Amino acid sequence: MVKDCPKNKEAASPTVPPRPKERAFQMTLEAGKDASDVASGTFLVNGLPANILFDSGENYSFISHKFGGRLALTIxxxxxxxxxxVASGKFLCVSGCIKNIITDLIGNKFHKELLPIELNNFDIILGMDWLSANDVEIL
Known part of the structure; x- marks a missing residue:
C-alpha cells in the first residue's frame, strides 16, 4: 500500500556532492612538459609502455581505465x-583500486596500487602518495 511506503523527504532538495578531497587534473602531454611541478615520460608498467605523469599536485595516484584493462588485473x-x-569540473566517484602494478623506471621497480579513473592524455598519474613513499623530488 502507498501509505506503507516511506516518504523520501530529501527528494525535493537537490543533492550536492561533498567537496572532493582529491583533484585529478588532466593536463595534456605538452602542458606536462612545460609545468615546473610535474614530470612525464614513457616507462614500462607490468611490461607495457605507459605515458606517466609524475605530479606533486596530486594526493593520490591514478591509472586510466583503458590502460588498466590492458593489464588484465582485477579491480x-x-x-x-x-x-x-577532474579538470572539467566533473565529479567522479572512485570505488576501486588495481593492485600488483609494477612500474619500471630504468631498471628500478616500484610496486603500487592505483585508482582507476577516466584519463585522456596519460596512462598513469603518480601523485604525492607515490612520490613521498619513494622519496622522489621533481626538479
Whole structure:
C-alpha cells in the first residue's frame, strides 16, 4: 500500500556532492612538459609502455581505465570511496583500486596500487602518495 511506503523527504532538495578531497587534473602531454611541478615520460608498467605523469599536485595516484584493462588485473573494492574532481569540473566517484602494478623506471621497480579513473592524455598519474613513499623530488 502507498501509505506503507516511506516518504523520501530529501527528494525535493537537490543533492550536492561533498567537496572532493582529491583533484585529478588532466593536463595534456605538452602542458606536462612545460609545468615546473610535474614530470612525464614513457616507462614500462607490468611490461607495457605507459605515458606517466609524475605530479606533486596530486594526493593520490591514478591509472586510466583503458590502460588498466590492458593489464588484465582485477579491480578491488576500496573500503571508502573517493570523490575526485577532474579538470572539467566533473565529479567522479572512485570505488576501486588495481593492485600488483609494477612500474619500471630504468631498471628500478616500484610496486603500487592505483585508482582507476577516466584519463585522456596519460596512462598513469603518480601523485604525492607515490612520490613521498619513494622519496622522489621533481626538479
Amino acid at each position: 578491488d573494492k576500496l573500503d571508502n570511496a573517493l570523490v575526485a574532481e
